[in-house]
Amino acid sequence: MESDDTAIDEVLTEVGPRLKRIRTRRGMTLTALAEATGISKSTLSRLESGQRRPSLELLLPIARAHRVPLDELVGAPETGDPRVRLRPRRRGDGSTVIPLTQQPGSIQAWKTLFPAALHEPRVVTHEGYEWLYVLAGRLRLIVGDHDLVLEPGETAEFDTRLPHWFGSTGDGPVEILSLFGRQGERMHVRAAPHSRRKLG
Template sequence: MADHTLDQIGPRLKSWRQKRGLTLDELSALTAISSSTISRLEAGKRAPNLELVVPLARALRLELDDLVPPVVPDPRVPRVTKRIDQVVFEQLSPESSPSQAARVTFPTPEPGVVPDPRVHDGYEWLYVLSGRLRLVLGDHDIVMGAGEAAEFDTRTPHWLRSAGPGPAEVLAIFSKQGKRIHLRAKTTAPTGTMGE
């Protein structure tokens, strides 16, 4: 447990004791912990341990979480970048997130590439950050510009690539399964696809 977390236990204990309207002596009588020990614990002059905190929490009708603040993890997402069939994926969400976000850069298109739509379970949401994106979705063949968004059921055959003249950069949000599909290298995928 981090030191700054331990430092918060004493003040929380004192606050809860006062909310319950108990004196140090009254809390001592309920727990068989001396009032001087409780006082030192509240003032941060005694290190908390389970032998002290558990009976005090019980006497105050609290859960341990009420006295021991939760540890807030570092919110930053580690930078992970993958290149699949010339498409660059930069991970924007942690692996544990139920929805996966990525910045996807589709390269400048090569001439003669034929759409090869794929399907998989899930939903996908796209926002074009820059460039022009070609989205083939079922019977639709759409070119989207910067600032445009699309959402679709990925069980509908779909295919994505830059519409040129340069690369297209897209913010994509999809399910974990969709992420696995997108980041699976396929040697037979046409250049410029998401490798679905």
């Protein structure tokens, strides 16, 4: 019977090739992964080739960048459970984002909860296309020159290369579903326009 140390070594040996397969499947370069994780390109290369022993400190940011469970990186056995592990993330503006998809792909689904507090719009642009559906509350949506309020049950879709922002109108919390591609993860902040028509 093999020792625990031998079994662990065998698992760790497989981590490097698995990291490379996941990165390649996502179409991500080592340079892009280094930017997303803060880990140097040379360290990532050594990890994938097996020259660097994987550690939790290195694997956690890689798992976050790929948006996959840590056990997928280390090759934990499949449980066969199709349920998505919901891991809410709190953002700086007070909103909570809940990923509804766990596998990398061209389309990702999210549920977002915005607090009732009214925030100054921070308009952003990025490559891709976004679809929103309001579950509850009133959503303020700014896209280009449009400044709109969406009620529960209303849907919007737009080219995310246009300056846009969405959040609570200040009347109460808002809950939405959104779909967008992985290229939408990297955003570029623009200054909010000074003049916007007032909400009714």
